[in-house]
Amino acid sequence: MRFIAIPLRNLRHRTLRSLLTLVGVAVAVAACITFTSLARGVEESWVFALEERETHIYVTYKGVVDILLSSIDEEFGEELKRAPGVRDVSGELAWMGSLDEGQPILVIGWPIGSYLWTTLSLSSGHHPASGENDRIVIGASLAEAMNLRPGDDFNLRGHRFKVSGVTRSGGVMRNHSLLLPLPVLQGIIHREGVVTTFNLRLEQGADPEALTALTKQLQARFPDLQFVQASSVGRESQTVQFFHGLAWSMSSMAFVIAFVVMLNTLFMSVAERTREIGILAAVGWRPRRIFAMILLEGGILAAAGAVLGLLLGHQLFGLILRLGGLGGFIEPRVSPLLMLLVAGGALLLGLAGSFFPALRAVRMWPAEALRQE
Secondary structure, eight states: OTTHHHHHHHHTHHHHHHHHHHHHHHHHHHHHHHHHHHHHHHHHHHHHHHTTOOOOOEEEEETTTSSGGEEEEEHHHHHHHHHHEEEEEEEEEEEEOOTTTSSSSEEEEEEOHHHHHHHHOOEEOOOTTOOOTTEEEEHHHHHHHTTTTTTTTEETTTEEEEEEEEEESSSSHHTTTEEEEEEHHHTTTTOOOSSSSSEETTTTTTTTHHHHHHHHHHHHTTTTEEEGGGGGGGHOOOOHHHHHHHHHHHHHHHHHHHHHHHHHHHHHHHHTTTTHHHHHTTTTHHHHHHHHHHHHHHHHHHHHHHHHHHHHHHHHHHHHHHHOTTTTTTOOOOOOHHHHHHHHHHHHHHHHHHHHHHHHTTOOHHHHTTTTT
C-alpha cells in the first residue's frame, strides 16, 4: 500500500468527522475571500470614480463616518476657488435613493457648468444644458436594466425627468448612478444650499509634491473640513476601513474556529488509533514516518477545504451583493495572489492543527500502545 493511501483510508473511515472539518476550513477560506474582496471592491470603486472625474482633492465635513451624511455649506466653494493652486471647484450632492422596486441607486447632483460634466463619457445623448432642470444622465447598467434611452421619461420621488444621456464608464459605481443638476436634487431631498462634498482640480495636475503641499495648506485654512487626496480616498474612507476591519475580524474568527476543529479531529483520530499506531511502530515505522502520516491527514483536509472554500467564496460574494442590493456599486476584486495567500494560509492551518496530535502519536511507546483496546 502506498504511503498516501494510509491517511486517505483513515479519513474515509471517519467520513462525518472528516467532512465537518473540511467544511470548517472551507468556511474560513470563503469568509476570508468574500470579505477581503468586498473591502477591496469598495476601495477601488471610490478611487476609480474620483480618478475618472479628474478630481485631485476630495473635501468632506470632518469627522463624518459616511460620506453621504456629510453636509457642507455650498458657499464654501467660493472660498476654495480663491485658494492658490486650485483650478476648478465643484460641489457635489450624493444621495442613496431607491427605485419603485426597492433597488438602491446612487443619485448625484452637479452644478450645470461644472467641470465634472465634461469628464462624463456619454454613449448616447447629451449633458443637461443650462435651463434643462428636468434632464438627467443615467448610468449604462441602470439604463439597460430599466430599458431606458435618451428621450424616455424617468420618475424620481414624484418628479418627472427626461433622460438626456446615457453614460458608460469603466467604473461600476457610475454605471449604476443617476446624475442631475445640483439645485434640482437639493430641492427633491430638501437639502437646499448644502453639498456632501467638494471636488478640487488643481493647476499643477497630479504632481505629488504640489498635491501634498496644497492639501496641508487647505487643511490648516479650513480645520472643520477634511481634505483627502483622491488616490487616498479609498484607504482613508471610514466606510472602507470598516469593511477592511470586518474582513480581518471575520477571517480571523473563522480561521481560529477551523484550527480548533482541525486540532480536535486529529487528536480524536490519534486517540482512537493508539493500538494501530503502536503496531506501525512495532513493525518498524520510524517516528518521523508516523509524524508525516498525521501531518498529511491534516494537509489533505486543509487542501480540500481550501479548494471548496475558494469556490464557495465566489458564490457567497454574489449572494451578499444580491441580498444587500450592492451589485451595481461593487465588483469583486479577487486577485490570484489573494487566492494563493488564503489557500496557503489554510494549508498552514492544517499543518499547524495536526502538529500536536502528530507529536503525541510519535511519543507513544509501542508496548504501551499495543495494550490499548
